[in-house]
Amino acid sequence: MTERKRGMNAVKKYVAAIMLWILALSPAAGYAAAPFELAVSAKEVLRGGTITLSGTGTGSGSQVAVKIVSPAKTTFYVDVLTAVNGSYAKTLTIPSDPDLAPYGTYTVIAGYGSDSAQKTFAVVEKLGGGNENPGNENPGNNNPGTTPANGSAIPSGAGKASGSVAQPELTLDGRYIVGADTMNAAIKQSGGAVTIELPAAALKSGTPLELPAASFKSLNDNNRELVLSAGDVAIRLPAGAISASGDAQSKVRLTLNTSLTDDMQGRLDRLIRSDASFKSTGVILSVDIQLLSGSASSDIHDLGKPAMVTIKLTPEQAAAISRQTAGVYYLNGEQAEYVGGTVSDGVFTFKPKHFSTYAVLQYDKRFVDLASHWSETAVRSLAAKHIVTGVDASHYEPSRSITRAEFATILMRAVDWKGEAPTTAEGSAQPFKDVAASQYYAEPVAMASALGILSGYDGAFRPNDKITREEAAVALVRAAKYFSLSGGEGIGAGKSSFADQADISAWATVAVEQASTQGLMQGDGKQFNPKSPVVRAEAAAMIDRLLPVATN
Structure with a gap:
């Protein structure tokens, strides 16, 4: 298959966009039967004006990927256009908002199969004025017009520190920057965290923030968090989340974006078509982190420590989003x-x-087998958190007994969902002789044992045994401390009112009382039935009651 045929097969938008990104970084190769062309309607355009992208050299119905890169080297626009009679065209309106459309040169890249073409245009203050970067444009800038475009080093005094809060400076080519001296001043005045406040518009435009790499070393050395605040989004990066050297010439670029692009909407639409259980809320957050050193750049993907992200929902979003699903x-x-x-109080x-x-x-x-079932709400809530799953795509089998291995698995998923369980050492030995490392439940069983939530019998876990109600009560009460519930072994002991109290094993008596008083488990109105097996519906109800209640 030729390169052109491979390109013709890439009809989906996300594939075309990825191809375009690759083509933008490497020379086009391959033979094209007809020249692939790209044109822009003007060399200069005003904010609020329009510009048309067009070209020829494609087959009718072909998919042409188009991407526009802003002066700040961020994505300004991306789409896939369908050619008609060998031609394609798209007219765009340039936003009037300075943060969404900074002055400067924009690069248009179009890709079709193995061919690509590139053009530029400029967003200017005045047509024919030759002034792409007027110094008086400065939303949120503390030092207007002093930082040149594309500077390799960040001036040490860029931005302004007020206590532990730093406000960045906007450069002439549309980047927010904070210098090393400004960061050091904020670090010295901080008690535990340094906050950088970005304009809310930076989230919509994807305007990048650049900091000296040495500032991250200072944050880590002083055990200070970095908080990025922009509009309704806040990102807390604990000390050690981003490792960087003290190299004075290196910098870290962070780009936050909440815009729902056409490409992203297309991906969400395809996801929903593949699984009708999904529904989009329109709330998106993209965060890219790069380490820049001279002309070299590398992506920072994994974090040394988890970050904390909060997104304040609009009243309309909060009303439309169900905390359960x-x-x-x-x-x-x-x-x-x-x-x-x-989600709690309108904050995700x-x-x-x-x-x-x-x-x-x-x-x-x-x-289908949970319609009007008493456990349906609990199962839906846990399925939305991916704690429980069906036995197949359509059935849950609520009356089927659950094994000790299955119960350990879903209980540890719940603990992991909360995100407060301590980690165990990697590679630690499996404590039970009858749990093979290859089994799906090996890791959750080992974790449950390490946390003291589930124990075995004389070195065996008995993974395939049906878990009894009194065993489940002990495990639930021991897990309760991870969910800010009162409880834990030895606390809140009392005499149960169950008629079959005498049938409860001595080692489970306290836990059964606590599980009852905390509302985690209920009897049948008279008896607890401690030796009866737990069924899948009951397991879902127990664990759903264990989870903390959130509010919209």
Whole structure:
């Protein structure tokens, strides 16, 4: 298959956008039967004006990927255009907002198959004035017009510190910067965290923030958090989250973006078509971190320590989002990977271990055998948190007994969802002789044992045994301390009113009383039935009661 045929097959927008990104970084190769062309309608354009991108050299119905890079080297626009009779065209309106459309030169890159073309245009204050970067443009800038475009080093005094809060300076080419001296002043005046306040508009335009790499070393050495605050979004980076050397010439670029682009909307639409349980909320956060050293750059993806992200929802978003079914998902290509998150008082909070693109989605999974079932609400809530799953795509089997291995797995998913369980050493030995390392439940069983939540019998865990109600009571009460519930072994002991109290094992008596008084477990009105197996519906209800209650 030729290169052109491979390009013709890449009809999906996300593939075309990735191809375009690759083509923008490397020379075009391959033979084209007809010249692929790109044109822009003007060399200069005013804010609020329009510019048309057009070209020829494609087959009818072909997909042409188009990307526009801003003066700050961020993505200003990306789309996939469909050619008609061998031609493609798109007319764009330049935003009037200075933060969304800074003055300067914009690069247009178009890709079709193995061919690419590139043009530029400038957003100017006055047509024909030759003034792409007027010094008087300075939203939020403390030192207008003094920092040149594309400077390799950040002036040490850039920005302004007021106590532990630093306000960045906007450069002539549309980058926010804070200098080393300014950061050091904020670090010295901080008690535990340094805050950098970005304009809310920076989230919509994806305007980058640049800091000296040495400032991250100072933050880490002084055990100070870095808080990035912009509009309704705040990101807390603990000391050690980003490692950087003290190299005076290196800098870290952080780009935050909450714009729902056409490409992102297309990815979400395809996700929802593949699984109707998903519903988009329109809440998106993309965070890119780069280490720049001269002309070299490298992405910082994984964090040394998890960050804390809070997103304040608008009243309309808060009203539309269900706290029971909403969660944060890492958009990994066409896949959505659940990362947790909680909503309380209209604020969504989650703890990413790496940065990329995240979306708040609702996941309302329905099972045909749970319609009008007493456990349906609890199962839906836990399915939305990906703590429980069905036995297949349509069935949950609520009356089926649950094994000790299955109970350990879903209970530890709940503890992990909360995000407060201490970590155990990697590679630690499995404490139970009957749990093979290859089993799906090996890790949660080991974690439950390490945390003292579940124990075995004479060195065996008995993973395939059905878990009894009194065993479940002990595990739930021991897990309660991770969810800010009163409880824990030895606390709140009392005499139960169950008629079958005498049937409860001595080692479970206190836990059964606590599970009852805390509302984690209930009997049948008269008896607790301690030796009866727990069924899947009961397990979901127990663990759902264990989770903290959030509010919209």
